[in-house]
Amino acid sequence: MDAIADFLSTPAAIACAAVLGAVWGSFFNVVIARVPRGESIVRPPSRCMSCQAPVRPWDNVPVLSYLLLRGRCRRCGVRISARYPIVEALTAALAAAIFWKFTGADDGELVAVRLGRFAVYFTFASTLVVLGFIDLDTKRLPDVITLPGTVVLFLAAFAAHDVSWQQRLIGVAAGYLFVRLIADFYYYVLKREGLGLGDGKLLAMMGAVLGWKALPVVVFVASVVGTAISLPILLATRSHAGKTSLRHVEVPFGPFLAVGALVYLFAGARILGLVLPTG
Ligand SMILES: [Zn+2]
Structure with a gap:
């Protein structure tokens, strides 16, 4: 061995x-x-x-x-x-x-545990790649991937021995509810479409693996990267097509959430250590 x-x-x-x-x-x-x-x-x-x-x-x-x-x-x-x-x-x-x-x-640690951890996180990262590119292509995050993905990854993550199942279960609920609240706020208060619920199901799937503590980091990184990349594109589109078209340009948020989750996967412990000095 x-x-x-x-x-x-x-x-x-x-x-x-x-x-x-x-x-x-x-x-x-x-x-x-x-x-x-x-x-x-x-x-x-x-x-x-x-x-x-x-x-x-x-x-x-x-x-x-x-x-x-x-x-x-x-x-x-x-x-x-x-x-x-x-x-x-x-x-x-x-x-x-x-x-x-x-x-x-x-x-x-046992070799089996290490290989299990690789299998879990590679499956997770792969699902993010697939969903990120589908969202770029179609502006959709298909339920047929996010919903079974959440269940399968929640169960698989037991093999990773990293985050407790309680934190991950709260992560599923918190991920969905966070986006749901924002979407409802846009819909009922601002009377327009904000985030799609597909983003909520994606965030729930991330919570199922990484736990709820990861979610603020994921959303923060996604927002920063998303703004840095999409703002120039939005401005270029506006100067081409006139001011009114700005709000009609749809920028998918899924790929940026995927980037945020991957950043957390590799550097999450370090990032949380900076924000919460006690651990
Ligand atoms: Zn051909």
């Missing part, structure tokens, strides 16, 4: 995690493209959106195939979205980083 424990912190093990992440990323591309359209994620096999040619296995190697084909279909030459290699590279990087952070720790 010591040999395995030593192997977990080697570059070779982290590289294996990255390859595993890239392969999963390839599958997540299918999920991101098909779930919003209500299509099966298993069948049919991937095809070119333009000429319907099936994607050959050797043209389906994560990231590499896209680079070798210079981002075009081998048969008809139509451009392939850069989202495909981006999702694959991002998932690979997250898998490597989560593996490095959560399995390499030399605190005498």
Whole structure:
């Protein structure tokens, strides 16, 4: 067992995690493209959106195939979205980083516990990647992912042995209610649509894994990053289309919440330590 424990912190093990992440990323591309359209994620096999040619296995190697084909279909030459290699590279990087952070720790924990923690947090991060890109693409966070995701991740997080189930259960309720209150305030008081309830279900799913203490940090980071990125876009859009269109520009909040949750996953203990000196 010591040999395995030593192997977990080697570059070779982290590289294996990255390859595993890239392969999963390839599958997540299918999920991101098909779930919003209500299509099966298993069948049919991937095809070119333009000429319907099936994607050959050797043209389906994560990231590499896209680079070798210079981002075009081998048969008809139509451009392939850069989202495909981006999702694959991002998932690979997250898998490597989560593996490095959560399995390499030399605190005498069982190998099974460390690998379990990797499985839980990689599943969590993957769900965030999928939901973030679906929200960017369609401005929707499908219930078909967030609702089962909350239940499955709440149960899976027992294997991570990090946050108590009471804190995580409160996190589910607090995440949803927080967004619900803001949404109701916009709807009944300001008479317009603010946050979508999809954001509340996403925040509930985050609470199910990270616990309620994470939620203020997640929302704060999401707001800062969201403002920094979307303000220039909103201003550019306004100068193009005139003042009245500003309130019609919809900026999805899900991707920024996902960034906030990932920041918390990697640096949450440190951030909470700054805010709450006693721990
Ligand atoms: Zn084609």
